[in-house]
Amino acid sequence: NAGVTQTPKFQVLKTGQSMTLQCAQDMNHEYMSWYRQDPGMGLRLIHYSVGAGITDQGEVPNGYNVSRSTTEDFPLRLELAAPSQTSVYFCASKSGGVADTQYFGPGTRLTVL
Amino acid sequence: GEDVEQSLFLSVREGDSSVINCTYTDSSSTYLYWYKQEPGAGLQLLTYIFSNMDMKQDQRLTVLLNKKDKHLSLRIADTQTGDSAIYFCAEASGGYNKLIFGAGTRLAVHP
Numbered sequence: 001n002a003g004v005t006q007t008p009k010f011q012v013l014k015t016g017q018s019m020t021l022q023c024a025q026d027m028n029h030e031y032m033s034w035y036r037q038d039p040g041m042g043l044r045l046i047h048y049s050v051g052a053g054i055t056d057q058g059e060v061p062n063g064y065n066v067s068r069s070t071t072e073d074f075p076l077r078l079e080l081a082a083p084s085q086t087s088v089y090f091c092a093s094k095s096g097g098v099a100d101t102q103y104f105g106p107g108t109r110l111t112v113l
Numbered sequence: 114g115e116d117v118e119q120s121l122f123l124s125v126r127e128g129d130s131s132v133i134n135c136t137y138t139d140s141s142s143t144y145l146y147w148y149k150q151e152p153g154a155g156l157q158l159l160t161y162i163f164s165n166m167d168m169k170q171d172q173r174l175t176v177l178l179n180k181k182d183k184h185l186s187l188r189i190a191d192t193q194t195g196d197s198a199i200y201f202c203a204e205a206s207g208g209y210n211k212l213i214f215g216a217g218t219r220l221a222v223h224p
Contacts, residue, residue, distance in 0.1 A: 004155075035214075040121070042201060042214035043156070058211065090155055102212065104155035 002026050004105035006091050012111045013081040021076040021108050023091030029103075031094045032074040033058070034066065036087040037107075043090065049074055081112045119202050119215035125222055131189040133218045135202030138183060142204040145178065146212065147187045150199045159187070159200075189220075197222045 007022045025032065033048035035058075045058030049068040063085060065077040074093075078085060091105040116138045125131045137145065143164050148156040162169045162176045162185070169176045175188040189196055199217040206213050 033211075040216050042117070042216040043212070044214070045211055048211065092156075101158045102156075104157070106153075106155045 004091055004093055004103050006089075006105035006108050008108060009106065010109050012113065013078075014113050015082060017081050018077070018079050019081065021078075021089055021091075021110070023074045023076065023105060024072050025074075025091075025093040025103070026072065027093065027095065027103070028071060029093035029095045030071065032068070033092050033102075034064070034074070034076045035090045035092065036060065036085075037090060038087050046076065046089075078110075083112045086110060086112045117202055117204055117213050117215035119200075119218045121216060122219050123221070125192050125220070127192060127194060127222055127224050129192055131187075131192045131196065131220055131222075133187045133189075133200050133202075133220065135185040135187075135215055136183055137185065137202070137204045137213075139204055139206055139213070140180075140183065142206065144205040145176075145185050146203040146205070147174075147176065147185075148201040148203060148214075150201065150217070152198075156201060192220075192222050194222050194224075196220060 004025045030051045034046040035043040037043045044060045046064050047066040049055045052071050055066050089108045092102045094102045119135045146161040147159045149159050150156050160171050162178050173190045177186045199219050201217045202215040203212040
């Protein structure tokens with residue numbers, strides 16, 4: 001049981017490039033989400049999904065796209081990377097219900113030059 | 114909108130108690146959480162408290178909730194060097210699926 005996995009761990013992009021951050025979980029969780037962590041700001045919700053085929057915007061969705069074709073995977077796509085998207089990105093999942101724990105992946109550190 | 118605030122830094126001596134404070138604004142929050150983040154790692158849930166509780170104790174951790182003042186605290190008894198990390202307070206918003214995080218309190222434990 002690997003939990004929540006994220007790839008890559010580190011990535012450097014040039015402005016205008018695109019890439020996909022991968023997230024997968026093997027716990028059969030319905031709910032998955034993406035956060036970004038910036039110094040002094042805590043974690044902010046980008047997008048989330050309550051099940052396969054269903055996604056919704058969080059607090060800071062602009063510049064990011066998501067899809068949820070399977071329960072296991074929840075990729076985050078940056079179409080036109082900008083320096084403002086330099087951050088550490090965390091994926092999380094939980095099974096649902098009121099107090100279920102959110103399990104976080106190890107994070108992807110992205111730098112956009 | 115919802116907001117969660119924490120002090121950014123706390124330094125304690127090994128063996129002393131640490132108290133990390135948090136204030137939140139959403140009075141409808143049903144659950145409040147404390148997460149721990151060690152360097153280079155993701156967040157790990159430490160504990161949570163339901164809004165109809167005043168206190169929850171779990172081994173060395175004690176969570177106190179003052180719902181009237183919207184104040185949450187985390188007390189770590191007998192703080193050890195392994196407790197050095199960033200601690201995040203979070204409230205569940207919008208049907209328990211969205212977590213609103215504070216900026217995190219960096220706890221430094223010195224001998």
